[in-house]
Amino acid sequence: MTIDIHSISKIYEERAVVNELSLSVRSGEIVALLGGNGAGKTTLLKMLSGIVAPTMGKIVINGLDFNSGRLQIVRNMGFLTRGMSLYDRFSVYENLEILGRLRDIPRPILKIKIEKMAYELEMESFLFRSYSKLSSGQKQRSLIASTLLHDPEIIILDEVTAELDVISSNYIMELLRRERGRGKTIIFSTHIVSEAEYCGDRLAILDKGSLIAFDSADSLKKEMNALNLTAGFINLVRNYREAA
Numbered sequence: 001m002t003i004d005i006h007s008i009s010k011i012y013e014e015r016a017v018v019n020e021l022s023l024s025v026r027s028g029e030i031v032a033l034l035g036g037n038g039a040g041k042t043t044l045l046k047m048l049s050g051i052v053a054p055t056m057g058k059i060v061i062n063g064l065d066f067n068s069g070r071l072q073i074v075r076n077m078g079f080l081t082r083g084m085s086l087y088d089r090f091s092v093y094e095n096l097e098i099l100g101r102l103r104d105i106p107r108p109i110l111k112i113k114i115e116k117m118a119y120e121l122e123m124e125s126f127l128f129r130s131y132s133k134l135s136s137g138q139k140q141r142s143l144i145a146s147t148l149l150h151d152p153e154i155i156i157l158d159e160v161t162a163e164l165d166v167i168s169s170n171y172i173m174e175l176l177r178r179e180r181g182r183g184k185t186i187i188f189s190t191h192i193v194s195e196a197e198y199c200g201d202r203l204a205i206l207d208k209g210s211l212i213a214f215d216s217a218d219s220l221k222k223e224m225n226a227l228n229l230t231a232g233f234i235n236l237v238r239n240y241r242e243a244a
Helices: 042-049 070-075 092-102 108-120 137-148 166-181 193-199 215-222 230-241
Strands: 003-012 015-025 030-034 058-062 077-080 154-158 185-190 202-207 210-215
Touching: 003 042, 015 058, 015 092, 015 108, 015 210, 030 042, 030 137, 042 154, 042 166, 042 185, 042 193, 058 185, 058 215, 070 077, 070 166, 077 137, 092 108, 092 137, 092 185, 108 137, 137 154, 154 166, 166 210, 166 230, 193 230, 202 215, 210 215
Parallel strands: 030 185, 030 202, 077 154, 154 185
Antiparallel strands: 003 015, 003 058, 202 210
C-alpha cells in the first residue's frame, strides 16, 4: 500500500510541530524517519495513524483520502508508539488472545498467528509469563507482536528500539526486513543513525518539523559528501539550522 503525504502541518499553540511536510512512500518499502528530539517524528506518525488530525494538508493511503476512508485504512494498519502497554496481570499469550478476539480473528487461526509471532520474535520462553514480569526488551517484542497480529499492510512504529539493548533492537530490525519481504509498507522513526541506515530503503531526515532530506543512505552520503551517514546527518542538520 502506498502512502502520500501532501503538505501536512500540525500547529500547537501557534507553533508548527510539523511544517508543510510532503513525502511519498512506495508499496513494500521501509522508510526510516531520522531526527533528534523535537524533530516532529512522533507527531507525523500519529497523524499517519489517525490519532492526531493535521491542522492543514492531507494524507492519501493507496489512493484513498484518509478522512473519507479512515475505517478501512486503520483496519489495514498497525501502529505502536511509546507509552503503549498490555495488561500486566495477563500473560503475553492471553493478551494476544484478547486482542485477536477483538479483531474477530477465528480462534484456530488466532492460535497459529500467536505461535508464528512467538517464533519470529523469539518469545517462546516468555509467552506464558505475566506481562508485568517481563524485561523491557521482552515487553517491547510483545507489543510488536500485538501490533502485527492482524497482519496489517501498513506498519508504523515510533521509536520502538529506544532504551532497548542491542540484541532486542536487532530482533526488531530483522523482523521489519522480513515484513518488507512480504510486501508490507513500513515507516519507523528513530534517532539512531545506524538503525535507519541498516533498515531503511530511504531515509526521511526531519528537523524542527520540516523534511530536510529524503533519499537512500548511499545517495545521502554522496550528496552530503560524507564518509559516513552520522557525520553527514550532523552536518546536514547544522547547516539547515544555520540557514533557517
